[in-house]
Amino acid sequence: MRIDLHCHSTASDGTDTPAELVRNAAAAGLDVVALTDHDTTRGHAEAVAALPEGLTLVTGAELSCRIDGISMHLLAYLFDPEEPALLAERELVRDDRVPRAKGMIAKLDALGVPVTWEQVERIAAGGSVGRPHIATALVELGVVPTVSDAFTEEWLADGGRAFVEKHETDPFEAIRLVKGAGGVCVFAHPAAAKRGRTVPEAAIAEMAAAGLDGIEVDHMDHDAEARDRLRGLAKELDLLVTGSSDYHGSRKTVSLGAYTTDPEVYGEITRRATGAFPVPGTGGA
Numbered sequence: 001m002r003i004d005l006h007c008h009s010t011a012s013d014g015t016d017t018p019a020e021l022v023r024n025a026a027a028a029g030l031d032v033v034a035l036t037d038h039d040t041t042r043g044h045a046e047a048v049a050a051l052p053e054g055l056t057l058v059t060g061a062e063l064s065c066r067i068d069g070i071s072m073h074l075l076a077y078l079f080d081p082e083e084p085a086l087l088a089e090r091e092l093v094r095d096d097r098v099p100r101a102k103g104m105i106a107k108l109d110a111l112g113v114p115v116t117w118e119q120v121e122r123i124a125a126g127g128s129v130g131r132p133h134i135a136t137a138l139v140e141l142g143v144v145p146t147v148s149d150a151f152t153e154e155w156l157a158d159g160g161r162a163f164v165e166k167h168e169t170d171p172f173e174a175i176r177l178v179k180g181a182g183g184v185c186v187f188a189h190p191a192a193a194k195r196g197r198t199v200p201e202a203a204i205a206e207m208a209a210a211g212l213d214g215i216e217v218d219h220m221d222h223d224a225e226a227r228d229r230l231r232g233l234a235k236e237l238d239l240l241v242t243g244s245s246d247y248h249g250s251r252k253t254v255s256l257g258a259y260t261t262d263p264e265v266y267g268e269i270t271r272r273a274t275g276a277f278p279v280p281g282t283g284g285a
Contacts, residue, residue, distance in 0.1 A: 003032040003261040005058060005269075006075060006188065006216065006244030010125055011035075011043030012062075013132040015249030018043035019050035022281070026052040028256040032266060032278070034058035034077060034244070039093045040128050041081040051281035058269075058278050062188060063178075064093050066168035070197045071158055072187065074174050075216065075242075078273035079183025086177040089169055094128055096167040101129045103164035104156065108134075111161060113143055131156050132251055147251055151195065158196035175211045182275025186214040186242055191230055192221035201233055208237040213272060218243025218259040220252075240265050 008014035009021045016024060018035060021043075025033040033055060035047050044059045051057050060077040079086060101120055108115045115137045123140075124133045135150035144150045153160045169177075178185050187207065191198055204215070217230045218241075234241045243259040246252070270278055 001031040001263045001266070002029055002257055003263060003266045004030050004245050004247070004257050004259070005032075005034040005060075005077070005186075005242050005261050005266070006036050006062070006219075007033055007247040007256065008037050008062075008249075009035060009043045009047070010127050011040055012037035012128045013124075013130045013248060013251065014127075015251050018047035021247075021249075022047050022051050022055060022057060025256050026055045026281070030055060030257050032056045032058060033256070034060050034075075036060040036062045036075055036077075038062050038128050038130055039064055039090050039097075041090075042128075044081065048279050051279060053281045055281040056278045057281070059276055060183075061090065063090070063174050064166065064168045065171040065174050067171050067199060067203055070199055071168060071195075072171060072199050073189070074171055074178070075186040075188045075244075076174075076178040077184045077186070077269055078276045078278070079178050079181035080275035081181075083177075083181035083275065086181040086183075089174070089177055093167050093169060097129045100164050100166040101134060104131070104134055104162050107162040107164065108138075108155075113138070113141065113162075115141065132248065134162075136251065171207055172210050175207060179211050182273060184213045184269050184272050185211065186216055186240065186269075187212060188216050189219045189221050189246065190215050191226040192219070193226075194221060204233065205237055208239055212239065213269070214240030214242055214265070216244055217241045218261075219246060220254045220258065221246075240268060 009018040063074045135147040138144045138150045242261045245258045
């Protein structure tokens, strides 16, 4: 089995619609794919409706969190999307994205970069607005050559010249909410140092004690040394180890299925989840 547990669609900052994502996942030879858009489950229904035969969909979301001033992302799988407490927190995070984006646009304007809200809104095309959409605007204007080049201290990285903070959930609260909604929690790309400061291992140990289920080890932002270190940490803390592409369509160079999760780990995730269940494809639309 080939299992990719971290993918994005146009419901947040990917470039594939949810329907295109599942069709492309099947074409890439995947058996299981997770749709984990940022702080939203809005793409799930479209993905389910288009799910090809032979492909299983894991529903989820990537939750924006912050601990001790450090941004981090928590992958939440197979939770009940209508559970009131988690739904309210996701809406709080999502609703803060627009004023945050407008704040970054204002900072860019002050730096002499003519990004507009209308341009970013067009790029987002109804998805949850985030930094990748503003980064794409910078690419369109010729300010930077690629989206990745916008995530530097010069521009949009944490603490960068045009960076604006947004509401982000305390990870311990996020773990509690996801567990309360019957879901499973995995810390996304914990050693992605090029994105900014990373969470100390002592804090990861505290999260493990609070119910964190796993850490994403095999990821394009982790070199071999980081992966070895994370595998050792996972063993020490009795955490599941996952691998995922973090696919964003054409917004990133990584391909679907570039990194995958062991079937036994996937089986354990599904065994732990009680809020929702994987959806098998029946042919799609």
